[in-house]
Amino acid sequence: MSRKDSPSKREKILDVAEELFALHGYDGVTLRQIASGAGVDVALASYHFGKKLDLFQAVFDRRAALLNDARRDALHRCQAKAGKRGPSVEQIIEAFLRPLELAQETGDPGWRNYLALIAYINNSPYWGPRMMSKLFDALVQEFIEALRRALPEATDEDLYWCYNNLSGALTLTLAQTGRIDKLSGGRCTSDDFEAAYDHMIPFVAAGFRKVCKKRAR
Amino acid sequence: MSRKDSPSKREKILDVAEELFALHGYDGVTLRQIASGAGVDVALASYHFGKKLDLFQAVFDRRAALLNDARRDALHRCQAKAGKRGPSVEQIIEAFLRPLELAQETGDPGWRNYLALIAYINNSPYWGPRMMSKLFDALVQEFIEALRRALPEATDEDLYWCYNNLSGALTLTLAQTGRIDKLSGGRCTSDDFEAAYDHMIPFVAAGFRKVCKKRAR
DNA sequence: AAACAATTTCAACGGTTGTTGAAATTGGGC
DNA sequence: GCCCAATTTCAACAACCGTTGAAATTGTTT
Numbered sequence: 001m002s003r004k005d006s007p008s009k010r011e012k013i014l015d016v017a018e019e020l021f022a023l024h025g026y027d028g029v030t031l032r033q034i035a036s037g038a039g040v041d042v043a044l045a046s047y048h049f050g051k052k053l054d055l056f057q058a059v060f061d062r063r064a065a066l067l068n069d070a071r072r073d074a075l076h077r078c079q080a081k082a083g084k085r086g087p088s089v090e091q092i093i094e095a096f097l098r099p100l101e102l103a104q105e106t107g108d109p110g111w112r113n114y115l116a117l118i119a120y121i122n123n124s125p126y127w128g129p130r131m132m133s134k135l136f137d138a139l140v141q142e143f144i145e146a147l148r149r150a151l152p153e154a155t156d157e158d159l160y161w162c163y164n165n166l167s168g169a170l171t172l173t174l175a176q177t178g179r180i181d182k183l184s185g186g187r188c189t190s191d192d193f194e195a196a197y198d199h200m201i202p203f204v205a206a207g208f209r210k211v212c213k214k215r216a217r
Numbered sequence: 218m219s220r221k222d223s224p225s226k227r228e229k230i231l232d233v234a235e236e237l238f239a240l241h242g243y244d245g246v247t248l249r250q251i252a253s254g255a256g257v258d259v260a261l262a263s264y265h266f267g268k269k270l271d272l273f274q275a276v277f278d279r280r281a282a283l284l285n286d287a288r289r290d291a292l293h294r295c296q297a298k299a300g301k302r303g304p305s306v307e308q309i310i311e312a313f314l315r316p317l318e319l320a321q322e323t324g325d326p327g328w329r330n331y332l333a334l335i336a337y338i339n340n341s342p343y344w345g346p347r348m349m350s351k352l353f354d355a356l357v358q359e360f361i362e363a364l365r366r367a368l369p370e371a372t373d374e375d376l377y378w379c380y381n382n383l384s385g386a387l388t389l390t391l392a393q394t395g396r397i398d399k400l401s402g403g404r405c406t407s408d409d410f411e412a413a414y415d416h417m418i419p420f421v422a423a424g425f426r427k428v429c430k431k432r433a434r
Numbered sequence: 435a436a437a438c439a440a441t442t443t444c445a446a447c448g449g450t451t452g453t454t455g456a457a458a459t460t461g462g463g464c
Numbered sequence: 465g466c467c468c469a470a471t472t473t474c475a476a477c478a479a480c481c482g483t484t485g486a487a488a489t490t491g492t493t494t
Contacts, residue, residue: 009441009442010441022342023342023343024244024343025242025244025245026245027241027242027244027245028242028243028244028245028343030480030481030482031481031482031483032480032481032482040442040443041443041444042483043442043443043444043483043484044441044442046482046483047441047442048441051482051483052482052483116342119340120340120341122389122394123336123337123388123389123392123394124242124337124392124394125239125240125333125392125393125395126240126241126245128392128394128396129394129395129396129399132396133396133399137399137400140400144400156404156405157404157405157412157416160397160400160401160404160405161397161405161412161413161416161417161420162416163397163400164386164389164397164405164413164416165386165416165417165421166386167389167396168385168386168387168389169381169382169383169386170385171340171385171388171389172339172340172381172384172385172389173381173385175340175342175345176342177339177341177345178345178346179339179345179346179349179350179384180377180380180381182346182350182354183354183357183358183377183380184373184374184377187373187374187377188373188374188377188378188381195374195378196378196381199374199375199379199381199382199428200378200382202424202427202428203378203379203382203424203427204382204424205427206423206424206426206427206428207419207420207421207424208420209423210419210420210422210423211416211419211420211423226471226472227471247450247452248451248452248453249451249452257473258472258473258474259452259453259473260453260454260472260473261471261472261473263452263453263454264470264471264472268452269452269453435494436493436494437492437493437494438491438493438494439490439491439492439493440490440491440492441488441489441490441491442487442488442489442490443486443487443488443489444485444486444487444488445485445486445487446483446484446485446486447482447484447485448481448482448483449480449481449482450479450480450481450482451478451479451480451481452477452479452480453476453477453478453479454475454477455474455475455477456473456474456475456476457472457473457474457475458471458472458473459470459471459472459473460469460470460471460472461468461469461470461471462467462468462469462470463466463467463468463469464465464466464467464468
């Protein structure tokens with residue numbers, strides 16, 4: 001193998017780490033569990049990635065660029081399709097959410113684990129501020145700018161609190177806790193991302209519209 | 218002291234555990250950190266609570282009944298005030314959220330940590346299914362029933378997915394990650410629960426209305 | 435096939451973890 | 465002031481943690 005493509009074990013470590021970190025969090029997983037799950041020695045993780053924290057970061061980084069690109073493409077495409085007035089709230093929310101759904105249909109089951117890991121990090125008071133901003137904030141600001149153009153009466157406070165609501169609804173869905181399965185008696189399932197987004201998009205769009213409507217001041 | 222009221226150290230352990238578990242999760246906190254923060258020996262936690270997991274459960278249980286009572290009171294009070302047609306969506310959502318805000322104004326700063334802990338548990342694929350249902354599901358079903366009466370055209374799927382959106386938006390807010398502070402350049406702050414709920418209530422209510430409106434079938 | 439670098443395993447280290455049994459301390463009832 | 469029980473500390477255990485240096489293996493180039 002030519003030095004750049006020895007994917008099997010290195011990639012396997014990332015896959016297992018991704019799955020375990022998403023389920024138990026950073027501190028709930030040991031390097032030995034990861035190595036055992038990947039069928040390799042403990043020291044191999046250190047050899048490839050250095051410290052445990054570096055492995056965590058590597059898992060986090062691996063799919064971030066692809067996800068951002070897919071979202072940015074979706075946003076720009078819907079902006080291009082919309083006329084001079086720009087896309088509607090629904091179209092922008094859709095561009096924000098649908099790439100996540102598509103990521104799950106690539107056949108790579110790792111995407112589900114990765115998105116659950118994002119949910120863990122985004123909801124953590126410790127990891128959230130430390131890891132989310134650097135990779136995701138720039139694109140989020142692009143989406144918020146697009147929303148501002150679609151909602152010309154919105155204040156900054158409105159937009160950011162509404163985005164917080166969107167981000168929270170999305171995060172809980174990505175976390176795949178299976179709570180909705182039990183609550184609904186099996187009528188809804190956490191696995192069904194299509195149903196989740198089909199309900200989330202009109203829900204969130206209506207929320208934005210309501211909050212960002214002109215009011216008496 | 219008469220055996221039932223030696224609150225100082227036992228309660229202090231719960232307070233510190235609550236704060237640390239909320240910040241770092243179950244596995245991210247050691248009993249020694251908790252004991253150190255409480256100014257007691259490590260063994261005292263075991264003496265009072267048994268295993269580490271039992272302490273975690275004790276922290277989780279401590280305020281659950283109070284929270285449920287406050288929410289149930291708020292729901293029944295708004296149902297009593299509303300006529301025979303029942304309360305509006307906004308009133309139900311308000312009954313679901315405002316007690317959380319009030320809990321923070323009791324002067325006990327532990328409530329903030331407790332709600333952040335709930336957010337951690339609710340968003341965790343591991344802890345969520347294990348701990349949330351037993352204490353919270355019954356009341357959640359009451360709220361969903363009330364919402365069903367306010368939204369007679371809603372299907373079960375609509376209601377549960379919308380509740381999922383509500384729960385997610387709430388969870389991210391309770392987690393107090395401070396991300397909205399940075400995103401908004403300081404215009405919004407995670408600490409401001411009143412502002413959060415002021416935006417969340419109309420947002421969520423509009424979402425419910427939109428999704429649960431009669432459609433072509 | 436020899437030489438070399440990249441990969442992988444082996445073995446071990448110092449430090450930390452949750453837990454426990456026994457000792458020490460505290461505080462109220464007689 | 466003595467007894468008893470509840471509380472708190474002390475000391476220590478076996479198990480496990482992340483990390484590292486050296487050895488073994490593998491794969492590629494010459």
